[in-house]
Amino acid sequence: MPHFAVLLAAAALIGAASAASAGPTLDQIKKRGILVCGSNPGIAGFALPDDKGLWSGFDIDFCRAIAATIFNDPTKVRFVPLSAKDRFTALQSGEIDVLSRNTTWTQSREVGQGFEFGPVTYYDGQGFMVRRKLNVSSALELSGATICVQQGTTTELNLADFFRSHEMKYDPVVFATADEAIKNYDSGRCDAFTTDMSQLYSERTKLGNPEDHVILPDIVSKEPLGPVVRQGDDQWFNLVKWTHYAMTNAEELGVASKNVDDKLKDPNPEIKRLLGSEGNFGDGLGLTADWAYRIIKLVGNYGEVFDRNLGEGSKLKIKRGANALWTKNGLQYSPPIR
Amino acid sequence: MSAQTGGAAARPRIWNDPFWRGLMLQGALLAAVVALTWFVAGNAVDNMHKRNIPTDFAFWSNPASFDISQTLIPYSATSPNSQVFWVGLLNTLLVAALGVILATLLGFAAGAARLSASWLVARLAGFYIEGVRNVPLLLQIIFWYNVVLAALPDPRGAVALGGVVFLTKRGLFLAAPVARPGFSAVWIALGVGMAATFAFRAFAARRQRETGMSAPVGAVAAALIVAFPLIVYVAAGQPLDFDIPKLRGFNFVGGMKLSPEFAALLFALTLYTGAFIAEIVRSGILAVAKGQSEAAAALGLRPAQTRKLIVMPQAMRVIVPPLINQYLNLTKNSTLAVAIGYPDLFNVFAGTTLNNTGAAVQIVFMTMAVYLIISLVTSGVMNAYNARMSPRER
Numbered sequence: 001m002p003h004f005a006v007l008l009a010a011a012a013l014i015g016a017a018s019a020a021s022a023g024p025t026l027d028q029i030k031k032r033g034i035l036v037c038g039s040n041p042g043i044a045g046f047a048l049p050d051d052k053g054l055w056s057g058f059d060i061d062f063c064r065a066i067a068a069t070i071f072n073d074p075t076k077v078r079f080v081p082l083s084a085k086d087r088f089t090a091l092q093s094g095e096i097d098v099l100s101r102n103t104t105w106t107q108s109r110e111v112g113q114g115f116e117f118g119p120v121t122y123y124d125g126q127g128f129m130v131r132r133k134l135n136v137s138s139a140l141e142l143s144g145a146t147i148c149v150q151q152g153t154t155t156e157l158n159l160a161d162f163f164r165s166h167e168m169k170y171d172p173v174v175f176a177t178a179d180e181a182i183k184n185y186d187s188g189r190c191d192a193f194t195t196d197m198s199q200l201y202s203e204r205t206k207l208g209n210p211e212d213h214v215i216l217p218d219i220v221s222k223e224p225l226g227p228v229v230r231q232g233d234d235q236w237f238n239l240v241k242w243t244h245y246a247m248t249n250a251e252e253l254g255v256a257s258k259n260v261d262d263k264l265k266d267p268n269p270e271i272k273r274l275l276g277s278e279g280n281f282g283d284g285l286g287l288t289a290d291w292a293y294r295i296i297k298l299v300g301n302y303g304e305v306f307d308r309n310l311g312e313g314s315k316l317k318i319k320r321g322a323n324a325l326w327t328k329n330g331l332q333y334s335p336p337i338r
Numbered sequence: 339m340s341a342q343t344g345g346a347a348a349r350p351r352i353w354n355d356p357f358w359r360g361l362m363l364q365g366a367l368l369a370a371v372v373a374l375t376w377f378v379a380g381n382a383v384d385n386m387h388k389r390n391i392p393t394d395f396a397f398w399s400n401p402a403s404f405d406i407s408q409t410l411i412p413y414s415a416t417s418p419n420s421q422v423f424w425v426g427l428l429n430t431l432l433v434a435a436l437g438v439i440l441a442t443l444l445g446f447a448a449g450a451a452r453l454s455a456s457w458l459v460a461r462l463a464g465f466y467i468e469g470v471r472n473v474p475l476l477l478q479i480i481f482w483y484n485v486v487l488a489a490l491p492d493p494r495g496a497v498a499l500g501g502v503v504f505l506t507k508r509g510l511f512l513a514a515p516v517a518r519p520g521f522s523a524v525w526i527a528l529g530v531g532m533a534a535t536f537a538f539r540a541f542a543a544r545r546q547r548e549t550g551m552s553a554p555v556g557a558v559a560a561a562l563i564v565a566f567p568l569i570v571y572v573a574a575g576q577p578l579d580f581d582i583p584k585l586r587g588f589n590f591v592g593g594m595k596l597s598p599e600f601a602a603l604l605f606a607l608t609l610y611t612g613a614f615i616a617e618i619v620r621s622g623i624l625a626v627a628k629g630q631s632e633a634a635a636a637l638g639l640r641p642a643q644t645r646k647l648i649v650m651p652q653a654m655r656v657i658v659p660p661l662i663n664q665y666l667n668l669t670k671n672s673t674l675a676v677a678i679g680y681p682d683l684f685n686v687f688a689g690t691t692l693n694n695t696g697a698a699v700q701i702v703f704m705t706m707a708v709y710l711i712i713s714l715v716t717s718g719v720m721n722a723y724n725a726r727m728s729p730r731e732r
């Protein structure tokens with residue numbers, strides 16, 4: 001029960017001994033022997049358990065990368081599926097170490113709720129899906145429409161903004177889970193369904209007849225998605241940040257899971273620093289010198305992870321677009337390791 | 339044997355005096371509870387400060403920034419979060435109040451039906467009660483929601499009843515009455531009719547007590563409360579317009595709307611709680627000794643009179659206390675609204691607002707307090723009713 005979770009979290013905040021909250025997250029994880037990662041309950045491409053309960057996806061691989069760098073074992077992660085509404089309480093209360101669940105970085109979430117957002121792992125934007133037979137070609141034609149949306153998302157807020165700024169009317173039907181929202185859109189309760197573009201493609205595959213639905217071209221918001229941690233543990237925040245930066249730097253330098261062992265002999269000093277054969281950049285993170293090598297070897301670089309979960313190597317075939325490296329006209333730009 | 343000294347010696351030490359000892363124990367307990375509360379609250383605030391979680395009520399006046407589909411009071415995305423609270427509370431009270439009324443009607447009917455002499459009626463009632471009582475409510479809510487949605491057409495193929503009622507997947511659209519200036523006369527007539535009915539009832543009761551003559555109270559009430567305002571309405575030139583819903587673009591506009599979420603939730607709550615009330619009513623009726631009806635029959639009362647004057651007043655004593663529980667259950671169960679997206683207090687305030695503001699502790703406590711207050715008021719009213727209506731034992 002989602003609300004039970006909220007109550008539990010509230011209770012945890014009340015009961016938690018003050019000292020327990022100060023302990024560095026990484027120490028706790030090492031002692032526990034496993035990373036606890038908040039994930040999406042199920043959205044193909046980002047986070048989905050298979051019939052054996054084995055999780056895969058873009059957000060999942062990010063947590064596996066963290067586990068790889070800490071434990072040299074990407075399977076040392078326990079995933080806690082969280083609905084949009086429950087994810088922040090779960091993080092606040094300390095139930096999870098990191099939230100990696102297509103979560104949009106916003107000012108109020110970061111500053112107002114005591115969080116720290118990591119680097120943007122996926123640049124997204126909100127869109128709409130409608131039935132093909134409605135013959136709607138733009139979101140601006142949706143005045144008067146009934147729209148299914150998930151509770152506790154930026155989607156719900158952007159929806160209000162979009163219709164308000166265009167002085168159009170609509171009826172929101174708000175569900176606690178994405179499954180309910182998409183199912184009721186499918187059953188005809190709503191004229192349109194709205195969420196982040198990437199998730200629209202994924203949710204469309206859950207419909208009875210995906211072919212009967214079109215995704216409108218309008219992108220009505222900025223949705224920078226990335227990992228989230230609690231404020232107050234800078235070492236842990238740095239580790240999460242640099243996990244992503246290691247992966248994008250690796251892609252930029254042409255270091256991938258297949259060639260990482262050969263690259264150990266590469267004379268390029270940037271690669272040497274990345275893979276830990278020159279200097280020890282893991283130290284300040286509480287990690288070993290081969291911290292980035294582990295990520296690349298066991299999970300892959302950013303491009304590989306994108307490709308196998310969302311891109312050409314997946315069913316979704318999403319283009320890199322804004323998520324290409326800055327050297328390829330995209331926005332993925334990482335500070336150097338030095 | 340000196341009474342004087344004996345009196346002084348008989349006064350026990352203060353900790354041996356049951357009155358003072360009780361007081362001290364109660365005081366110590368109270369102090370412990372206060373201290374514990376103080377500690378817990380302080381600890382919570384401390385933890386929240388450390389994690390930069392808001393501990394104040396600044397969120398209360400910040401704009402909500404999201405829309406709500408059913409609002410009984412003015413609301414828009416620019417309204418403050420406080421307005422979300424009121425919108426949600428009213429939506430909760432609406433579904434709970436209607437649910438209590440409908441479940442009571444259904445429950446009394448089904449409870450009586452289960453005791454019916456007619457084999458078929460009794461079996462049908464039993465079938466309903468046992469079937470509904472034993473399936474989880476959440477499942478029933480989702481079932482009815484899906485049945486409602488599956489059965490209904492899109493707005494463009496709406497089922498139109500008499501051109502004033504339209505049934506679609508978007509909801510039930512009804513012509514909305516719009517009063518013209520002269521309509522206040524009808525309200526006045528209704529008020530006068532109701533006052534006159536009360537007066538007549540009091541008069542009839544007194545006359546019956548004094549002379550034994552009974553009066554047709556039902557017929558007189560119908561004339562005063564229904565027929566009289568109706569005559570005034572016609573005489574005033576039917577001062578009522580109807581705003582008829584019309585299909586425009588995606589959906590019907592104008593008129594009144596009943597959303598499928600509301601309909602499914604109300605229906606499921608009524609059906610479910612009605613089944614429990616039916617059993618309570620049955621047990622209440624069965625608790626009245628058979629000799630009571632036999633004695634009434636011997637006195638020459640007709641069966642209907644026996645039921646109304648002898649059986650029910652005694653049965654109500656047994657019925658009301660568990661009935662209160664059912665009302666409280668219904669109100670609390672209305673929080674299952676969240677499963678189908680009905681915007682009740684729990685859904686919009688303890689759900690969306692909590693999520694958007696991060697003020698989890700404040701909002702959870704406020705919401706719990708609201709349900710507590712609703713429950714206390716409901717049981718207070720019902721207990722007062724029970725105390726007043728119970729036949730006095732002699």
Ligand SMILES: N[C@@H](CCC(=O)N[C@@H](CS)C(=O)NCC(=O)O)C(=O)O
Pocket residue numbers: 040041042043082083084102103104105150152153154155176177178179195196199203223225
């Ligand atoms: N990026 C947005 C939306 C994220 C979101 O929750 N998206 C929905 C898409 S429908 C989802 O993944 N829901 C899965 C679930 O809760 O079952 C946010 O951070 O608020």
